[in-house]
Amino acid sequence: xxxxxxxxxxxxxxxxxxxxxxxxxxxxxxxxxxxxxxxxxxxxxxxxxxxxxxxxxxxxxxxxxxxxxxxxxxxxxxxxxxxxxxxxxxxxxxxxxxxxxxxxxxxxxxxxxxxxxxxxxxxxxxxxxxxxxxxxxxxxxxxxxxxxxxxxxxxxxxxxxxxxxxxxxxxxxxxxxxxxxxxxxxxxxxxxxxxxxxxxxxxxxxxxxxxxxxxxxxxxxxxxxxxxxxxxxxxxxxxxxxxxxxxxxxxxxxxxxxxxxxxxxxxxxxxxxxxxxxxxxxxxxxxxxxxxxxxxxxxxxxxxxxxxxxxxxxxxxxxxxxxxxxxxxx
Numbered sequence: 001x002x003x004x005x006x007x008x009x010x011x012x013x014x015x016x017x018x019x020x021x022x023x024x025x026x027x028x029x030x031x032x033x034x035x036x037x038x039x040x041x042x043x044x045x046x047x048x049x050x051x052x053x054x055x056x057x058x059x060x061x062x063x064x065x066x067x068x069x070x071x072x073x074x075x076x077x078x079x080x081x082x083x084x085x086x087x088x089x090x091x092x093x094x095x096x097x098x099x100x101x102x103x104x105x106x107x108x109x110x111x112x113x114x115x116x117x118x119x120x121x122x123x124x125x126x127x128x129x130x131x132x133x134x135x136x137x138x139x140x141x142x143x144x145x146x147x148x149x150x151x152x153x154x155x156x157x158x159x160x161x162x163x164x165x166x167x168x169x170x171x172x173x174x175x176x177x178x179x180x181x182x183x184x185x186x187x188x189x190x191x192x193x194x195x196x197x198x199x200x201x202x203x204x205x206x207x208x209x210x211x212x213x214x215x216x217x218x219x220x221x222x223x224x225x226x227x228x229x230x231x232x233x234x235x236x237x238x239x240x241x242x243x244x245x246x247x248x249x250x251x252x253x254x255x256x257x258x259x260x261x262x263x264x265x266x267x268x269x270x271x272x273x274x275x276x277x278x279x280x281x282x283x284x285x286x287x288x289x290x291x292x293x294x295x296x297x298x299x300x301x302x303x304x305x306x307x308x309x310x311x312x313x314x315x316x317x318x319x320x321x322x323x324x325x326x327x328x329x330x
Contacts (some may be wrong), residue, residue, distance in 0.1 A: 001281070001317045003312065004029030004292040005072045007235060009304050011041035019065040023317070027311050029070035029292045031109065034099065035092030036076025045072075045092070049099045059104055070292040071107035071231060072096045075168060079146050080124060081116030089113075093154070097163050107231050108158075109166045109203045112175035112184060115146040120179040126172050128250075147174055147184060151200060152191035158199040166203035166231035177214060178202075178222045185222035185228060205296070207235035208278065210271070211263040218280050223285070224287025232284060234315055235296040236271035239263050258300060265298040267307040269314035277318045285320050293319065 007030050010018035016082045022030050034045040048054045062069055074096040076089030090302045101156075117125035117138040127135045158165050166173050167184075185200045202223045206216035223229050239249065243262035251262045258264060268277065281293075293315060299307040 001285070001290055001321060002028035002066075002068075002070075002292045003315055003319060004031055004294040005308070006033070006038075006073055006294050006296040008033045008038045008041070008073065009308060011039065015042040016061065019061055019067060019261050022067055023065040025309060026316070027067065027312065029068045029294070031071045031073050031294045032069065032103075032291075033073040035074045036089045038073050038075055045095045045099055049095055049102070052097055055102045062084050062104070068292075069103050069105040069165065070294055071105050071109050072100050072103070073109045075109065075111050077111060077113040077124065077173070079113035079115045079150050081121045086113075094157065097154075097157055097161050097165075100163050101161055106163050107166055108163055109168060109231055111170055111173045112147065112151070112181075114173045115142045117141065119135075119145075124172070126174070126176075142174060143184075145186070148187045148191050151184060151188035153193040155188050155200050159194055163199065164230050165200050167200065168203040168205050168208070168233065170205075171212065174244070174249070177209070177212060178219045181223070182226050182228065198228060200229035203231040203233055204229060204284075205233035205235055206276075207233070207237040207265055207271075207296075209272045209296050210237040211251075212241060213249070217276070217283050218286065220280065220283040220289075222294050224283070224289070229284065229287055229289045231291070232289065232293050233296045234268050234293040234311065235298065236266045236268045237263055238266045238271040256300060264300060266301040267302055267314075268295065268311040269295065270299065270301075274318065277315070281318050281320055285324075288322075 004027055007018060034040050058292040070106060076092055078086055078090035078093055093110060100108050114124040114126050118141060125138055127138050137145055164249050167181055169176050169181050175184055181202055185198055187197055188200055204220060209216045220281050247262055249262050253261050295311045297308045
C-alpha cells in the first residue's frame with residue numbers, strides 16, 4: 001500500500017511547492033482536485049486537456065518529486081435540479097475523465113449527486129426515511145428518471161477512456177452507504193449494457209460512515225465482495241460521547257460549532273486508534289486493495305500542517321507495504 005493526499009488542503013500553495021512538500025514528508029502519491037466543490041487550485045483542467053505540452057509538464061513535475069498521480073478529484077452534483085449547476089459539474093466531470101489517462105491515472109473521484117424530488121424542484125432532496133409515501137415517489141423519480149440514466153451514460157464514457165469512477169458515499173447524495181453504492185453501480189452498468197469489470201465503484205471514506213452507524217471494516221468487506229473497492233480516502237471522525245447519545249448523529253449544526261456538534265472530522269488516529277485503523281487496512285488488503293490511502297485533512301482542531309503531518313506519521317505505522325510471503329507455517 002502507498003500513502004497519498006487529497007491535495008485540496010494545499011490550495012493556497014503554488015503547485016510546485018505542494019509537490020515538493022508532499023515529497024518532503026514522504027508521500028508516494030497525490031490526488032489533484034480539478035473542479036466542482038474541491039475547485040481547481042493548481043491548473044485549469046480544460047487548458048491542460050487541450051495541451052500536450054502542459055500534460056508533459058505536469059507528468060514531469062510529478063516524476064521529479066517521485067510522486068504518482070493517484071486520481072483526479074471532481075466531487076460535484078452533476079444531477080443537481082439547477083440546470084446551470086448540473087451542467088457546470090457535469091462538464092468538470094467529463095473533463096476529468098478525459099484528462100485522467102493523459103496525466104497517468106485511471107481514477108476519477110466524485111459524488112453520485114442528488115436530484116430534486118420532482119422535475120419542478122430547484123434544490124436537491126435527500127431522502128432519509130421510507131415514510132410518508134411521498135418519499136418512495138421521490139426515490140422512484142430520482143433513481144429511475146435521473147440517476148440511472150445519467151450514470152449509465154457516464155459508465156460508457158469512462159469505459160471509452162479506460163477510467164474508473166470512484167463514488168464517495170456521502171450523506172446528502174443518493175449514494176451514501178454501501179447498499180446505495182452497489183445498487184446504483186449494478187443498475188447503471190445494466191442500463192449501459194456494459195460487460196466485464198465495473199467502471200463505477202467506491203471511494204471508501206470511513207469518516208462519513210462512522211456517524212451513520214456504519215462499520216467501515218464491514219463496509220470494506222461488502223464492497224470488496226462486490227468488486228468495487230476502487231479507491232480509499234483516509235479521514236477520521238470523532239463521535240462526541242455527550243451530544244451523540246442525546247441528539248443522535250444526524251447533525252446539521254455548523255462545522256465550527258465544536259462545543260455542540262455530535263461529531264467532527266479528525267486527523268487519522270485522533271477519532272479512532274489502532275483498534276479501527278489496523279483491521280481496516282487489513283480488510284482492504286484481504287480484498288486485494290494494495291493501492292493508495294489518500295489523506296483528506298479536515299480537522300478543525302489542528303492547523304493544516306500539524307493535522308496533515310500527524311496523519312502521515314500515524315498512517316505510516318499501520319500501512320501494510322510489502323507483499324505477503326508464503327505461508328511457511330502451513
